[in-house]
Amino acid sequence: MQADTQLRRPRRRRLSSSVVAILGLIAVFAIVSPDFLSIENAVSILLQSSVLAIIAFGMTMVIVSGGMNLSLGAIPGLAGVVCAMSLRAGAPVGLSVVYALGSGLVCGAIVGFLVGAFGMAPFIATLGMAGIAEGLALALSGGGAVFMPSDAIQRLGSGVFLFLPIPVWIAAAVFAVTLVMLKATVYGTYLYAVGGNEDAARLSGINVALVKLTLYSLVGLLAAVAGLVLAGRMNTAHPSGAVGMEFEAVAATVVGGTRLGGGRGNVTGTVLGVLIVSILRAGLNMTGLPAPWQMVILGALITGTLVADAMMRNRERRYAA
Amino acid sequence: MQCPYLVQLKGICKSFPGVRALNNVDFDLKPGEVHVLIGENGAGKSTLMKILSGNYMQDSGEIILGGKAVTMDSPKKAEESGISIIHQEFNLVPQLTVEQNIFLGHEPRCKMKLFPNRAVSRSDAGKLLERVGLDVGLDERVEDLGVAQKQLVELAKALSLDARVLIMDEPTAALSSREIESLFGIIRQLTGEGVGIIYISHRLGEVHEIGDRVTVLRDGQGVGTMNVADVVLDELVRMMVGRDLSEMFVRSRVPAESGRKIVLKAERLCVDGLLDDISLEVREGEIVGLAGLVGSGRTEFAKAVFGVLPVSDGHIELFGERVTRSNPRNLIRMGVGLVPEDRKDEGIIQILSVQENITMASLGRLFPSGIVKSSIERRTTQKYVDMLRIMTDSLGKQVCFLSGGNQQKVVVGKWLCSELRLIIFDEPTRGVDVGAKAEIHRIMDDLVRQGVSILMISSDLPEVLGMSDRIYVVRSGRTVREFARDEASQEEIIRHAMGGESCAS
Numbered sequence: 127m128q129a130d131t132q133l134r135r136p137r138r139r140r141l142s143s144s145v146v147a148i149l150g151l152i153a154v155f156a157i158v159s160p161d162f163l164s165i166e167n168a169v170s171i172l173l174q175s176s177v178l179a180i181i182a183f184g185m186t187m188v189i190v191s192g193g194m195n196l197s198l199g200a201i202p203g204l205a206g207v208v209c210a211m212s213l214r215a216g217a218p219v220g221l222s223v224v225y226a227l228g229s230g231l232v233c234g235a236i237v238g239f240l241v242g243a244f245g246m247a248p249f250i251a252t253l254g255m256a257g258i259a260e261g262l263a264l265a266l267s268g269g270g271a272v273f274m275p276s277d278a279i280q281r282l283g284s285g286v287f288l289f290l291p292i293p294v295w296i297a298a299a300v301f302a303v304t305l306v307m308l309k310a311t312v313y314g315t316y317l318y319a320v321g322g323n324e325d326a327a328r329l330s331g332i333n334v335a336l337v338k339l340t341l342y343s344l345v346g347l348l349a350a351v352a353g354l355v356l357a358g359r360m361n362t363a364h365p366s367g368a369v370g371m372e373f374e375a376v377a378a379t380v381v382g383g384t385r386l387g388g389g390r391g392n393v394t395g396t397v398l399g400v401l402i403v404s405i406l407r408a409g410l411n412m413t414g415l416p417a418p419w420q421m422v423i424l425g426a427l428i429t430g431t432l433v434a435d436a437m438m439r440n441r442e443r444r445y446a447a
Numbered sequence: 448m449q450c451p452y453l454v455q456l457k458g459i460c461k462s463f464p465g466v467r468a469l470n471n472v473d474f475d476l477k478p479g480e481v482h483v484l485i486g487e488n489g490a491g492k493s494t495l496m497k498i499l500s501g502n503y504m505q506d507s508g509e510i511i512l513g514g515k516a517v518t519m520d521s522p523k524k525a526e527e528s529g530i531s532i533i534h535q536e537f538n539l540v541p542q543l544t545v546e547q548n549i550f551l552g553h554e555p556r557c558k559m560k561l562f563p564n565r566a567v568s569r570s571d572a573g574k575l576l577e578r579v580g581l582d583v584g585l586d587e588r589v590e591d592l593g594v595a596q597k598q599l600v601e602l603a604k605a606l607s608l609d610a611r612v613l614i615m616d617e618p619t620a621a622l623s624s625r626e627i628e629s630l631f632g633i634i635r636q637l638t639g640e641g642v643g644i645i646y647i648s649h650r651l652g653e654v655h656e657i658g659d660r661v662t663v664l665r666d667g668q669g670v671g672t673m674n675v676a677d678v679v680l681d682e683l684v685r686m687m688v689g690r691d692l693s694e695m696f697v698r699s700r701v702p703a704e705s706g707r708k709i710v711l712k713a714e715r716l717c718v719d720g721l722l723d724d725i726s727l728e729v730r731e732g733e734i735v736g737l738a739g740l741v742g743s744g745r746t747e748f749a750k751a752v753f754g755v756l757p758v759s760d761g762h763i764e765l766f767g768e769r770v771t772r773s774n775p776r777n778l779i780r781m782g783v784g785l786v787p788e789d790r791k792d793e794g795i796i797q798i799l800s801v802q803e804n805i806t807m808a809s810l811g812r813l814f815p816s817g818i819v820k821s822s823i824e825r826r827t828t829q830k831y832v833d834m835l836r837i838m839t840d841s842l843g844k845q846v847c848f849l850s851g852g853n854q855q856k857v858v859v860g861k862w863l864c865s866e867l868r869l870i871i872f873d874e875p876t877r878g879v880d881v882g883a884k885a886e887i888h889r890i891m892d893d894l895v896r897q898g899v900s901i902l903m904i905s906s907d908l909p910e911v912l913g914m915s916d917r918i919y920v921v922r923s924g925r926t927v928r929e930f931a932r933d934e935a936s937q938e939e940i941i942r943h944a945m946g947g948e949s950c951a952s
């Protein structure tokens with residue numbers, strides 16, 4: 127008797143609508159500029175999306191857990207500078223990479239500690255950390271870009287393996303790891319639980335503080351990976367190289383169907399969100415519009431997608447209520 | 448030297464800012480017994496249980512498990528000590544599936560510890576659902592379930608721990624008779640296995656039905672512990688409220704005039720997949736009861752009237768006019784209010800104060816100029832706080848810190864405050880103590896005498912029978928029977944609500 131009155135609401139079709147959006151964008155840009163459809167262009171778009179993708183996968187996990195991380199645009203710069211300075215001081219490549227990753231991990235762990243143990247709002251804690259990380263990067267580098275004196279790191283950013291740039295492979299690996307974590311591990315379920323109803327998670331015996339500490343540390347580490355890739359691609363470490371990318375990562379995550387506020391979302395959607403943002407950027411570039419107008423259009427399109435998304439969700443809520 | 452008690456609580460004290468919630472309370476539990484804990488709203492029952500289950504730490508006093516004193520400093524610790532609790536408010540993660548919720552925090556894992564063992568959790572979850580009599584898919588998201596179904600998921604979750612002590616904080620508040628029967632079946636089976644059960648309820652009839660011993664709390668103090676066989680109901684009520692109280696409010700009956708205006712009329716109302724064919728009328732100054740099993744579509748009907756669920760066929764008339772575009776804002780403006788079933792999610796805003804919640808739906812009426820005068824707001828709130836005897840140390844207290852029953856009173860107060868012409872109450876007295884229940888009933892009676900109309904959804908049959916002028920029985924999304932007040936009886940209503948061969952009409 128209960129079964130016959132259960133609420134059946136339309137399941138989301140977000141993935142397919144993202145795919146349609148991507149195809150639509152490709153079609154539009156292909157008409158505007160025929161070069162758009164070339165293989166080189168496709169590969170270059172993938173290459174350019176990889177840094178954003180690595181950051182956005184981390185962002186997705188954070189948002190699923192009901193949090194926010196504004197330091198993900200600053201940590202990459204710090205990690206790149208740390209690596210470059212350490213190399214210039216004569217440390218071997220391996221050790222320099224460890225230092226760089228360590229710097230991201232420590233930044234993340236500090237945030238995780240503040241958020242997890244002290245219940246600080248993630249927005250505030252990570253905003254503070256963003257300032258600290260960027261400031262440190264600027265101080266260490268003396269304020270400007272630092273040349274990256276290592277072939278290995280350069281290869282990390284611009285090498286090719288099995289027809290694809292190495293950054294794309296790294297992004298793919300990060301995707302695989304985060305996908306499995308969210309979908310298949312107990313820890314992943316805890317992230318959804320904490321994001322969906324933190325009280326319930328706590329009362330179910332989950333150590334919420336530890337879950338958050340681990341999460342922010344891991345995501346800080348991923349941001350450092352993104353920083354190394356970025357520095358390798360440019361041959362130089364820019365202390366503010368990825369600043370602003372945290373907002374693009376949020377946009378890509380939300381466009382990909384992850385709900386701000388937590389409890390729902392996945393990294394597969396984020397892949398599509400990242401592609402949408404990157405294709406837009408690359409396509410607008412090819413149209414030859416002046417850069418400021420490109421920014422306006424990009425901003426408007428992302429906002430438009432979010433509005434459409436909110437409207438769809440409102441409709442769903444009428445069923446779910 | 449075996450300790451005869453599973454649990455002993457000795458001299459427990461607990462204060463919150465502004466309130467002394469527990470003052471030197473003793474409590475104990477033996478294996479295989481059901482120990483009922485009763486008391487008025489805000490007496491401290493839930494607080495005591497939260498201390499035992501590691502959610503709060505006591506200020507002073509001892510928790511003794513099987514003869515050994517322990518510090519219960521986290522829910523995990525309680526779980527490991529064999530204590531499992533069903534909280535008064537739902538503690539499920541809406542976005543997770545039924546299966547994930549059942550095992551949240553203690554999922555069966557593969558050898559590597561990192562991954563859940565889906566095969567084990569699936570088959571175990573299936574068995575648990577069967578045991579509690581819940582017929583939903585394991586992959587159904589909890590947010591798509593109704594209140595009773597959520598309650599049964601909570602039960603399954605608590606059972607999944609195989610605890611020796613099971614605490615149930617108002618498990619039956621959201622259930623109808625059929626689910627309560629199966630819950631009692633499970634309780635008897637568990638006590639047979641030596642599990643001790645602490646049972647909190649405001650349905651005093653249940654004390655004698657399921658309890659072995661009973662403890663009464665009043666204002667944070669233990670008033671006494673007795674064998675259930677040795678007490679009568681009136682005595683329990685007297686111990687709870689500290690004075691004599693006729694347990695039930697008796698409605699003043701006005702002879703029904705046939706010419707009264709129809710306020711709400713639903714004709715063959717359908718909502719895709721949820722309702723087919725609800726037809727009913729509510730007249731001016733009338734209380735109409737809507738009875739039926741949980742999940743029969745009563746709540747969905749209320750939501751359809753309120754414009755929250757889309758009507759797919761049939762129509763609704765309000766105050767003689769056909770409703771075409773209904774949404775909550777329009778309806779409130781027309782003078783229709785819905786007191787929702789799920790207070791935590793739909794009824795109140797947890798982090799706002801008592802005052803803000805009570806006046807929320809009437810600010811426009813109280814302050815047409817748009818400027819809130821806090822003296823008037825305070826006076827209005829105070830009126831409802833006194834009227835409903837809401838126990839709070841200040842009007843500015845955040846609602847999430849009130850006891851469950853007092854939160855319910857805030858929801859009721861909010862809609863009483865907005866001076867409506869038609870009020871739909873969905874389980875108005877869920878979790879409310881006897882005294883306040885009688886008070887809410889008296890207020891309803893006052894309202895209808897002033898010409899307000901009430902549609903009351905309730906799973907509490909004595910309440911439906913005692914309060915309604917007419918009763919409709921809903922089954923599987925249809926109104927199957929209408930009763931005038933003097934034709935209806937508990938047995939008849941249940942028979943029609945369950946349906947099946949026994950009932951041909």
Ligand SMILES: Nc1ncnc2c1ncn2[C@@H]1O[C@H](COP(=O)(O)OP(=O)(O)OP(=O)(O)O)[C@@H](O)[C@H]1O
Nearest residue numbers: 463468488489490491492493494848849850851852
């Ligand atoms: N976290 C808190 N902060 C402040 N006050 C609280 C808190 N929790 C409970 N209280 C207060 O403690 C008292 C006891 O509350 P409790 O929830 O134990 O009552 P109860 O007996 O369970 O009532 P009900 O039958 O309504 O569920 C109430 O006055 C309540 O307002």
Ligand SMILES: [Mg+2]
Nearest residue numbers: 493535850851
């Ligand atoms: Mg309570």
